[in-house]
Amino acid sequence: MAVLARARKTELDEIVARLGGLPDHVVLKPAETGTVMVEARAGGTGRRFNMGEATMTRCVVRLADGTMGFAYALGTDRPKALVSAVLDALLQSSSDAGLHDDIAALARAQTEARQLALRKAAATKVDFFTLVRGHD
């Protein structure tokens, strides 16, 4: 679900296209955008407080075989929420190796993007050196 939440709609569409379209499903909770109140802690570890809200979109579906699929993701993309929920259900019920490979590839790409950002940040890490007086 974390991988689907971070995926772009176009990436999910490509996976769905390879599957030959979305399988039959019943929408139990239509894609709906609301907010989630983001909590944090004072000092990072202390008392909880409400930092502010964020948009969140959710969707719940059921496949013909009864498997339920859920989507919860930041943002307002309702079409993506529906596709995510169906894919979430498929990932539980289907042993389609291609689908699982596609999601694994998506997860790898997300990890690589994160690693690249961490490597770019690492390039700005300060190497301190101490200036020593000459007469010592």
Added chain:
Amino acid sequence: MYVAVKGGEAAILATHDLVAEMRRGDTSVPEVSTAQIREQMSLAVARVMNEGSLADADLAALALKQAQGDAIEAAFLMRAYRTTLPRLGSSQPLDTAAMAIRRRVSATYKDLPGGQVLGPTYDYTHRLFDFGLTGTSDAPPSAMPSDVALDTRMPRVPDILGAEGLMEPETPPEGDPRPFDLTRDPVEFPADRDVRLQALARGDEGFLLGLAYSVQRGFGGNHPFAGEIRMGEVPVEFVPEELGFAVDIGDLTVTECQMVNQFKGSKHVAPQFTRGYGLAFGHAERKAMSMSIVDRALKGRELGEAASYPAQQDEFVLYHSDNVEAAGFVEHLKLPHYVDFQGELELIRRLRRELEERIAREAVESGVLPKAAE
């Protein structure tokens, strides 16, 4: 006094058209897209998300475009839109220690575990115009990555001092209570820290910057050190009712500031460092720093300090930090007050008439006739 008046509808419709034209500006210049604003004006977008109290970069970019770049008007649009959305619940408290760090500096420790990571910052630029930006570039700028990535878990600096017992601990109160929500319940004073932090998080950057500056200049008596500033992505976890366990719903970019202050101790508290906390959506360092200084100033009561200055008075700070409320009250003055003003005018005229009549009466009684009567 409010009196219903009609009229002005045609004028209002015409002003909508005119403001749309003014927003678009010279039509020979290409129109800016909301995606361009989101990507290329991201610090303005962060400000609108914070003061609009709604983390959504696409909506904040739209708000900025619609408001012609007016940050407070854009925040107002965000607040108004928020009220149309159902609240689906609260997230798990963010774990900023698990941040994928893009910037992390400390002014208190040179050699801290994980190191000083400058990240993207204007701090070391020369503030000279780059006239190259007046045109467009075919070659996108690219930053060279290092071979080795940063650690994904870097200790927060106050936690290092905390291990020595020199730092005021930050632990949840008994039972880890749900935080107060000022969007749902009226604020009462004295306000607890969760109320204050929520108000500061959505407070106006300029107002908080001014208050923080006042504290530093002596109107608050704290000498702060930037213990740590970190910026990067944190995962948000949410527990849906249907599932009953936490799911990761994506990343938010946040900026956190832990300000460290000297504290000489009081009758009940040993000398130690105390802390102020700032947390903001997006890359919003000035906001997070200002918030942390004001948070510390407002903690004075808990530490037995006198509240002698504005930044130490929760009622003053919390009632005046919200720029949507402040702008609403200041700017409502430009709306028609014809009837109120007529009332005032009548009052002033009557008082002047009464004064003149009294002077004339006293003159007659004292035997000195006014000149006109001679």
